[in-house]
Amino acid sequence: MSNDYNTIKIAFFADVVGKPGRFALRDFLTKNSSQYDLVIANIENASHGFGLTEKNYNDFIEYGVDAMTCGNHIWDKKDIHEYIEKADRLIRPINYPYGTPGVGSRIIETKDGVKIGIINALGQVFMSIIDSPWKIIENEIKNIKQITPIVILDFHAEATAEKVCLGRYCSELGLSAFFGTHTHIQTADESIINGMGYITDAGFCGAGDGVIGMDYHTSLSRFLSALPQKYEIAQGNTVIVNGVVVEIDKNSGQTVNIKRIYETMNKVEETTK
Numbered sequence: 001m002s003n004d005y006n007t008i009k010i011a012f013f014a015d016v017v018g019k020p021g022r023f024a025l026r027d028f029l030t031k032n033s034s035q036y037d038l039v040i041a042n043i044e045n046a047s048h049g050f051g052l053t054e055k056n057y058n059d060f061i062e063y064g065v066d067a068m069t070c071g072n073h074i075w076d077k078k079d080i081h082e083y084i085e086k087a088d089r090l091i092r093p094i095n096y097p098y099g100t101p102g103v104g105s106r107i108i109e110t111k112d113g114v115k116i117g118i119i120n121a122l123g124q125v126f127m128s129i130i131d132s133p134w135k136i137i138e139n140e141i142k143n144i145k146q147i148t149p150i151v152i153l154d155f156h157a158e159a160t161a162e163k164v165c166l167g168r169y170c171s172e173l174g175l176s177a178f179f180g181t182h183t184h185i186q187t188a189d190e191s192i193i194n195g196m197g198y199i200t201d202a203g204f205c206g207a208g209d210g211v212i213g214m215d216y217h218t219s220l221s222r223f224l225s226a227l228p229q230k231y232e233i234a235q236g237n238t239v240i241v242n243g244v245v246v247e248i249d250k251n252s253g254q255t256v257n258i259k260r261i262y263e264t265m266n267k268v269e270e271t272t273k
């Protein structure tokens, strides 16, 4: 929780990868969640690296995650199509074609009743075909700002320049905070642009010894052989938790402080849930 009555603290955790990522986030939140007014996590890789099962969706709520964003991998587990319409904490990218199940933005309230608008969107550069996010995001920021001054965007994209340029554009539209995701590698450029908290990529939560959360040997074999091979989740003794905490003025919706989270921890026991 923020010590300042006029501000709130929002924690955002980048792509959670598999069981090592889920358990790392769970244990991090057990220690730290009392510091935050709202917790958001990108969960597109949470269920064995690809997508999100309904069970894991419910696990995250139990861990203290208030809202979940995602990305290109959100459709990888089949049961998402059955539960997404009732998953009222989940936000899928807003720039899927009209008629796609789920929603691309939500207003989530903190325990104290502060309304936070959250948007998720996909980039276009070096990504699969998707509708242009630019005007969709602009319209959605305007819509949400009729309800609350606090608006967050998780922009899930590969290309750094696309993220930087869209970030600057959003800062002119009154966005409160812009969190880049998808590369799984945290950038060190957290900053405040025109009152908007910004980071190009918040990183990932998962095994520290692999290749962006996946097993090194299977990744290596894919590169050396150029043959398709099933990815496996990395194991190993360490896990990392990557994210960002922003402190936002409740009245103006502007970020007054931004801090990266990069914590390395010992791997948790497999016997716990």
Ligand SMILES: [Fe+2]
Pocket (backbone or CB within 6 Å): 015, 044, 045, 071, 182, 183, 184
């Ligand atoms: Fe990811």
Ligand SMILES: [Fe+2]
Pocket (backbone or CB within 6 Å): 044, 071, 072, 073, 156, 182
């Ligand atoms: Fe992704």
